[in-house]
Amino acid sequence: MNAPDIAALYASHLAELKRRADEALARGGFDHLVVPSGTQHWQVFDDRDYPYAVNPQFKHWLPLTKLPYSWLVYTPGQRPQVIYYQPHDYWHVVPDAPNGWWVEHFDVLIIRKPEEALGLLPKAAGRCAILGEPQSALGDYIPNNPEPVINYLEYQRSYKTPYEVALMREAQRLAVRGHRAAEAAFRSGASEFEIHMAYCSAVGQDANELPYGNIIGLNEHAAVLHYMDLGRTAPAQSRSFLIDAGASHRGYASDITRTYAADRSGEFQALIDAVDAAQVKMGKSVRAGVDYKQLHVDAHLQLMAILKDFGVIKVSPEAALASGVSAAFFPHGLGHPIGLQVHDVAGFAASDRGGRIERPAGHPYLRMTRVLEPGMVVTIEPGLYFIDMLLDELKQNGHADSVDWARVDAFRPYGGIRIEDEVLCTDGEPQNLTRPAFAEAA
Ligand code: GLY
Numbered sequence: 001m002n003a004p005d006i007a008a009l010y011a012s013h014l015a016e017l018k019r020r021a022d023e024a025l026a027r028g029g030f031d032h033l034v035v036p037s038g039t040q041h042w043q044v045f046d047d048r049d050y051p052y053a054v055n056p057q058f059k060h061w062l063p064l065t066k067l068p069y070s071w072l073v074y075t076p077g078q079r080p081q082v083i084y085y086q087p088h089d090y091w092h093v094v095p096d097a098p099n100g101w102w103v104e105h106f107d108v109l110i111i112r113k114p115e116e117a118l119g120l121l122p123k124a125a126g127r128c129a130i131l132g133e134p135q136s137a138l139g140d141y142i143p144n145n146p147e148p149v150i151n152y153l154e155y156q157r158s159y160k161t162p163y164e165v166a167l168m169r170e171a172q173r174l175a176v177r178g179h180r181a182a183e184a185a186f187r188s189g190a191s192e193f194e195i196h197m198a199y200c201s202a203v204g205q206d207a208n209e210l211p212y213g214n215i216i217g218l219n220e221h222a223a224v225l226h227y228m229d230l231g232r233t234a235p236a237q238s239r240s241f242l243i244d245a246g247a248s249h250r251g252y253a254s255d256i257t258r259t260y261a262a263d264r265s266g267e268f269q270a271l272i273d274a275v276d277a278a279q280v281k282m283g284k285s286v287r288a289g290v291d292y293k294q295l296h297v298d299a300h301l302q303l304m305a306i307l308k309d310f311g312v313i314k315v316s317p318e319a320a321l322a323s324g325v326s327a328a329f330f331p332h333g334l335g336h337p338i339g340l341q342v343h344d345v346a347g348f349a350a351s352d353r354g355g356r357i358e359r360p361a362g363h364p365y366l367r368m369t370r371v372l373e374p375g376m377v378v379t380i381e382p383g384l385y386f387i388d389m390l391l392d393e394l395k396q397n398g399h400a401d402s403v404d405w406a407r408v409d410a411f412r413p414y415g416g417i418r419i420e421d422e423v424l425c426t427d428g429e430p431q432n433l434t435r436p437a438f439a440e441a442a
């Protein structure tokens with residue numbers, strides 16, 4: 001995407017955000033939307049700060065992720081303002097002078113000290129919807145996070161503008177660079193830590209810049225859903241490799257998982273191929289009007305059909321789903337909304353005025369219960385794992401006969417499989433945002 005295109009997309013994005021803010025303010029009965037970018041946070045009894053994390057409500061408006069103590073101010077009918085904190089500081093690198101495609105749309109007011117914002121914020125603090133964390137409070141400007149405003153804005157955030165989709169595509173490209181470097185490192189016998197470093201280096205982002213901590217598991221570690229230990233020593237033999245890693249671009253996240261087998265002609269590779277084919281098929285079901293809860297349940301059945309084909313379970317997929325056997329092998333949700341946050345907001349939202357759509361019984365980790373609509377981006381991340389704790393529970397619950405334990409023993413040394421892409425729901429065919437980035441890089 002070249003610069004003029006993104007600038008044009010941004011102008012439309014901003015027009016849409018103003019429209020949404022107008023409605024949100026009307027619903028809450030406020031005159032101004034005020035969004036602090038957030039502050040630094042200090043470690044207890046220490047003078048070290050935690051990595052700064054920008055307020056997502058702020059980066060929705062502005063592609064600025066390293067600008068603490070700054071404020072967005074929007075008043076319907078007026079040009080939005082950015083109160084832009086650029087300290088005089090010789091200890092740290094200070095934020096650049098304002099630049100980029102966003103600048104022409106804002107009045108930019110530079111401050112050198114955080115408290116200088118006080119003189120620039122709207123006069124009547126009580127008329128402001130202030131969206132932020134408690135630490136951002138400044139004088140009378142205390143985040144009040146009014147529910148009608150937040151409910152509306154978070155719900156609307158589900159519908160990505162073309163500008164957001166463009167940035168998310170770039171976040172895919174960056175992550176794919178890392179995934180390719182990581183696969184090469186795995187095939188050369190690297191440790192998990194070395195693979196992680198190869199990933200970060202190829203993406204050009206360190207652990208604080210990535211949208212979430214890399215999950216990089218060799219062999220049995222692939223069975224730990226959020227394995228983040230990064231072993232420093234390579235195992236004697238690397239049989240399998242699961243990597244769940246994303247990238248950030250202008251505040252937007254990607255979240256991609258791939259699984260590899262060292263032996264490309266073995267049975268574990270065949271199992272990966274089967275999950276991969278099923279994952280592609282699931283991605284094609286991301287269509288307007290489809291209930292994501294149903295996709296999740298369908299995924300259980302498709303995954304259990306694979307386990308039946310491979311002789312791991314002895315019962316029908318339907319029986320495995322009903323008895324809870326399938327949840328032992330696929331113990332997480334099919335996916336979640338993604339955007340400014342890797343687990344983006346409003347996955348359970350019943351409406352833009354609040355309310356919650358509960359998860360189906362027996363699926364406690366699903367993070368998306370809504371009906372899909374054009375503009376939503378969700379992950380599709382089916383998995384199959386050989387997790388001792390859950391398999392032991394199956395035995396204790398009287399389901400030992402549903403499983404061929406010799407087949408479990410054969411697959412246990414490989415840990416598990418997850419394949420994860422982002423998919424954009426449209427009016428017609430869904431767009432897989434991840435696979436074209438791999439194809440482009442190949
Ligand atoms: N990487 C976390 C997730 O896939 O949801």
Ligand code: MN
Nearest residue numbers: 255379381420
């Ligand atoms: Mn995910």
Ligand code: MN
Nearest residue numbers: 244255256420
């Ligand atoms: Mn993931």
